[in-house]
Amino acid sequence: MSQSDTNSERLLVTSALPYANGPLHIGHIAGAYLPADIFCRYQRMCGKQVAFICGSDEHGVPILIRSRNEGITPQEVVDRFHFQNEESFARLGMSFDFYGRTSSPVHHETSREFFRELAAKDAFVLKNQEQLYDPEAGIFLADRFVKGTCPKCGYEEAYGDQCENCGKSLSPEELVNPRSALTDAAPVMKETTHWYLPLGKMQPALEKWLGEHKDWKPNVLGQVGSWLQDGLNDRAVTRDLPWGVAVPQDIAENAGVDATGKVLYVWFDAPIGYISATREWAEREGLDWQDWWKSDDSRLIHFIGKDNIVFHCLIFPAMLMAHGGYVLPENVPGNEFLNLKGRKLSKSRGGAIWVHEALEVFPADYLRYSLASVFPETRDTDFAWEDFQAHVNSELADTLGNFVNRTISFADKYFEGKVPALAKPSADDLATLAALEGLPERIGGLLEGYRMREALHEAMGLARMANKYINDSEPWKTRKSDLVACGNTIHVSLQICAAL
Template identity: 35%
Template sequence: MPQNRKLLVTSALPYANGPIHIGHLVEYIQTDVWVRYQRLRGHSCTYVCADDTHGTPIMLKAEQEGVTPEALIGRVGQEHARDFADFAISFDYFGSTHCPENEKLAQDVYERSRRGGHITTRVVEQAFDPVKNLFLPDRFIKGTCPRCHSPDQYGDSCEVCGATYAPADLENPVSALSGVTPITKSSEHHFFRLADFASSLRAFTEAGSLQPEAANKLREWLDTGLTDWDISRDAPYFGFSIPGAPDKFFYVWLDAPIGYIATLWRLLNIRTGRALSLEQARAAWGEYEIHHFIGKDILYFHALFWPAMLEAAGLARPRAIHVHGFLTVNGKKMSKSRGTFITAREYLEHLPAEYLRYYLAAKLGSHIEDIDLNFDDFRARINADLVGKLVNIASRCAQLLTRFADGRLADQLPDMPLFHEFIAAGNAIGEHYERREYSRAVKLIMELADRANRYVDEARPWEMGRDPQKRMALRGICTQALNLFRILMAYLQPILPVTAARVATWLCAIDLTFESVHAPLVGHTIAPYEHLMRRIEDKDLAWIGAPANGASQARPKVAQAAAEEQAPAATTPASPTIGIADFSRVDLRVAAVVDAQLVEEADKLLRLTLDLGDGRPRIVFAGIRRAYDPQTLIGRHVICVANLAPRKMRFGVSEGMVLAAGDGQDIFLLGADAGARPGMQVR
């Protein structure tokens, strides 16, 4: 690898007729992680994308909404840009294929192909809707399957028996637009002679630019033989007109990938502050190491048509095309009726973007297999990895440091070998990012997080706060742990850029890179810890699987009756009267929570370490797990029954009880107002 690469990276262009959904996000997140990794390593990495805005579906959708296609793509473009920004997708520029630069380039590519003898024309017979006055794409013709005779099937394939066929083979075909029987009409079409490029496409296939599975697929296609590609469509069509061919337009798939170059062109105009010429834009394209990220469904377009077009136009080819599989949700294809067709916006209304970034990264490899988003697994993984392991290191140690050591880091680390072990792991983690083996990078990082937690568990800094003799040791242990945490956040920065930036600010560390963490962070005072991430609870996922139209409010009758029966039980009758002597037998104290941990195999309990001001930390098991994230408890004051006889439980001895209000459903911990100190009596 050259020391400083000049990379141009693209994700496939989303079609501007609908919202971004979580299936799309696999690609943008996969690309963005790679882009951020390259930038983190000091490479120049330009990331561009654009809305794909042309074609019959957009023209018809605009007509349906009673707006112009320009108005439709303008609105959708803004929605897409906002979704991508909220998922921290770091485009240098997000444009639109409907721009003058793209029109110039599309015509230029066409002209050069034509002059090279790679364009041919011939008359084609095609289905035509005489009411709408429109040639019908296959998807807009419906009829009865010629093989299994199922009614209401599309013009290209049967969803019942899986047969593929031409629209002309359908029985009783009708236009999906008007319902009338299409007529056959002939028209002259322009074709790109793909077979002219067969040998160079074969060389491209063997050049290592593709994953082995993708290269195999290409070999199959090349062996079968390449046919001419129909690149024209008749008016009315929303797109760019073909020069010298009245009422003919470029098929949307011709100008879509050219949009990569047009978007770069527009970005360079902005960067240089002047309008580059077509020649300058063409030359600029050739200066980059180009990487396309795409889904497996558009491999043919990107690995055959696109390199052939580039060659015909005398433009540089991509260095690599990276193909990914599809996303399934809970093991099945995303579906509106199952409530698993989840848009980016719906997801963001309920859950943080970085949770999806992390989950997908933890599953993504360099292969083309589909990946599954199982929401039970999603919750378990986020809660265990990000909250339970990663953030746990920081929240425990930062709060101890602030409380007992003025928040000031030690002047040196007590365990340099452990620190170097973490630094050394950076090479392997970086290699995995480079090869898009994110799941392997995540696995290594989480093994290190386990190691850091083990270090803290063994050192037990929470037992040292009350003893002034041990405060130096506490400071050292917390400094060590926070440095390990900082290294992990640098490694996770491509996946969790927002949290990484917050951590950098919080630790007063200017930047967080693979290299900057080589110098330990010592000797300065850190800002008070702020909560970084929260656990995913039942309620955060309750919306998934709800029908997409939101119409079904009808709960099953049985559940409804049960809920109504429960309602009156909310107020518990008052207990019998007692005297003041009875009350004063209970020794209630203000206590500070110095540590809070989940208890394995006990899903209701948290294991609290309490400071009652007597220098002897106490362990109390509290049944509040359902209502409280352990992270949020550390440092806060609770009220503890200090003279309760110790109780032996399956997980250890509980030396007291914390007070909480509750109605059997919700739980609310009691505390003391600001100024109260641990050990104060409650009377």
């Protein structure tokens, strides 16, 4: 955490909790993690108090499916991928202040406290409904326990919570020809009882709040607007599953419900993971976590991919509103998808470039730079190894590296490693120095506006201009014919190096 005596404003930045059912791929990094890391590093340079929070999302159906397929416990699955992903983040240079996990006792306690508070305020609706049930496995088919045909695009391998082909959010009952992902059996309908968050009732409050944030990214507002236009429905916040945060027994008993096998829906407990991780971090640092979540001088910013927009812009804010006392997100800079030559990167389908494998071959800065060059900030973008090669060789090495190396070498060899004085500068010298004026403010403005890729391009534009300047000035010639002019060139070039 960075602190400034003159700036009491707190900046709480989160990146979407990666699912601990597999390794990280480069699409994850380009969507929610590297943009947030760049943003936080800049804010710390500006003297802001920053808490950069992330962690593993360790509940939900995909983890259960993997544990069943591999014949191991869900805890063994999340332990494996939590530590692998945490190491990948560290090797990639992610500057998290805390990286937690939702299987921790603190998280379970925090989630149940949150659920109890909402129940105490009558924020839930209790419903008896028939849901899909696998008669062979003896389990309700929540979310990804069921597959079928997407009613929107016809994709035959859509999940019960989302179609990975068209991106539509689904419920299991919407699938055409559903089947169990566990046994391939045709499901039957069976009655069960669950708690729901009445989003429709809360829609006016959400619309009022969102109306105060018309400066958010168009892709974010567009997706949220579509959901609001269709009208929000009650959203289940519990599931019948053998893995997750157990529904508080006292709340179930008061409602006359058998809590056996009932857990909090992963998309109820996962965003609470931001709160529980902040609690653990604050305890470690000797701070009060509530200063970050319940203070008017705290700004909350969520970095996510577009598949998480609805949860962070509607469902989690609704939860915070229903609870009361929490700050709401100031911004949710959601990015689109990074594809691999037009194909979607997918953990579940296994088609991806895995971060831990890429880091075995390439330095982290190569990956960071190339991914930042193609951030999918406003639309889906593509990653290609040919582009990666060009980013590293043509831009990092030939443009930036070559300029800096030539400048430093000249200063060290011919000016005793010192910055030469600027004496009788030429028009080109002055014009080049003038180009530096306002550059930090321009790049800072882009970073503040979550336009990371444009900020990088602005910086590399300066490097290209610098190369042209030093080539046109030819200090290797003026070193012999006009040492003052040579010194001016190196002076200006060192100023550019400092700016870069």
